Amino acid sequence: MLLVPRGEGVETKLIKTSYSTTAGTAYITFDNVKVPVENRLGKEGKGLFVVLSNFNHERWIMCCGSIAGSRMIAEECFKWIHQRKAFGKPLVDLAVLRAKMANMFARIEALQAWLENITYQMCHMTYAEQADLLAGQIGLLKQQCTRVAGEVADDATQIFGGRGLTQSGMGIYIERFQRTQKFDALLGGAEEVLADLGVRQASRKMPKAVL
Template identity: 65%
Template sequence: MLSNFNHERWAMCCVSARAQRCLVEECLKWITQRKAFGKPLSAQPVVRNKLATMIARTEGSQNWLENITYQMCNMSYKEQANKLAGPIAFLKMSSTRSAQLTATDAVQIFGGRAVTQSGMGRFVEHAHRTAPFDALLGGAEDVLADLGVRQAMRGMPKNARL
């Protein structure tokens, strides 16, 4: 059963990572074309800093996903259930939380356009509206965190002491 959940959650992490990449791309396009105070938004240090944080978060999710994917490709189904259920649970928890933060940052960059369901901000609006729902599918964040910790504790030697 855990193997099936692993693959389901892995697929959700793929979707989450891709959504974050799309949000970053939309924001990069937007800040080069939108002008504020006579300059493109890209000239504003605050906007660039927000985008830098978004990119770092997105790359972190992508890297972790690639690491887990490599392990999945090189482990048997049984090994995956025994060794990857916790890390995949942590990845899913982290990537969906990251996607929510990235969507919120994208709303800040897009401003009023990010609350319309049509036009240039439609993708940002949709991502911001649906990202919290993605965090519930395949197990809520707190349930996944507990699963990850329990699996990590199972791997601890019984005589481990400080």
């Protein structure tokens, strides 16, 4: 793992994405770049471990952000169905929309409880214990967070109708969430990768007595 300073021989070109330029997505080229040996991070041949050492906390933070985003969208939907009227009645009078909100609330609260459970364990474990016992749990939580975020985005767009596609007014947050929530589903490991990690970690801890 090398820390390469921006300088002669290093060129970057912005890659536009559906998310935001703050993600720093870019095409980088190296042309005969020399890197001093003191810029090596970790031990030679062990660069992957530098990346892996941060994964648990990185994914935990992503879970926090994803759940918070889903909760904010649920709040926007709840306000909308009380304010918006159709055929002389507020949308909250429609049972189908109340059912959508109930499912949204239940999924978000379940994720919040799971997150707090894992957070409590992280606060009472050493870093080594976290890596050994919680990597799979955190991976599974992140996978579920982003899956639920996608469902919340779809439900919110249906609740808002055409307003959920506008980039202004009350629909602005719905449109932005629908367009950008997939970023979290890929960052820090795709959903399928994290689901597999969780199962493999569980298999590794399977008591031999039951095999």
